Amino acid sequence: MTFDPDAVDVVAFDSYGTIVDVTTVEEPLADYVDDPAALASLWRERSLTYAMVGNAIDEYHAFFDLIEHALEYALAARGVDLSAEEKADLLQTYHDLDVxxxxxxxxxxxxxGGYDCYVVSNGNREMLDSLIDFADLGDRIERTFSADDVERFKPEPAIYRHAAAEIGAPVENVAFAAAGWWDVPGAVTAGMQGVWVNRQETRWGPYETEPDLTVSTFTELADELGV
Known part of the structure; x- marks a missing residue:
């Protein structure tokens, strides 16, 4: 499907990696390891893997719990031994990520330009509340939708369809924008117009489901919608 700006009534966004920068965790990690970027990447990838495996085996835990488990895994994999207080400090970073x-x-x-904006996220409610507050999005985001609402993680279609139903918009009239390559196909499969926010100038796929639109920033998305 080709992106149709005339069909877009509302815009929804992913949160982590799209609105806020998950690489913010590299700064505190640098106090403990020589290669914080590698550990941060392993931490992030492991948390997403836990979420997708949870979907597959019908097991649900709040995303913050998965992030905590993934940190334990990443530290152990790199041979890093931290105290409970040090781990708690690292986890706190997820409430204070850079926008x-x-x-x-x-x-x-x-x-x-007349578009209400929403967040559809794997983050649990507490995480999203802190994100909206810390990122100063309270007057910019109408509402957030969490995986907690349906106890399924993206990219399963259920959470995208739940958000559209709660918004009260036909799913095909929602543009969903995300930086995660795995997130956009979930929205497209659910019936939304999928927008890939390619922040790191990487290549797509190869993957059968293509984004309807690729942009590098939110302002470029605004350009595409003519506002």
Whole structure:
């Protein structure tokens, strides 16, 4: 499907890696390891793997719990032994992640152009509440939808369809924007228009399901919607 801006009534966004920068965790990790980027990547990938395996075996735990388990795994895999307090400090970083520079301007333009904006995230409710507060999104985001709502993680279609139903918009009239290559196919499969926010200028796939639109920033998405 080709992106159809005229069909878009509302815009929904992923959170982690799309609105806020998960590589923020590299700074505190640098106090403990020589290669914080590698450990941060392993931590992130393991947490997503836990979520997808949970979907497959019908086992659900709040995403923050998966992040905690993934940190334990990543530290052990790298031979890093930290105290409970040090681990807690690292986990706290997920409540204070840096916001990408284009987010506020992009959301402001979309809202000024008449688009209500939402978040659809694997993050549990507490994580999303802290994200909205720390990222100063309270006046920019209408509502957040969590995997907790359906006890299924993205990219399963259930959470995207749940969000559209709660918003009260036909699923095909929702544009969903995410930086995760695995997230966009979930939205497309659910019936949304999938927008890949290619923040790191990487290649797509090869993967059978293609994004309907690729942008690098929220402001570029606003350009595509003519606002």
């Amino acid at each position: 990408f520079d284009d987010v506020h301007e992009g959301l402001d333009r979309l809202r000024a």
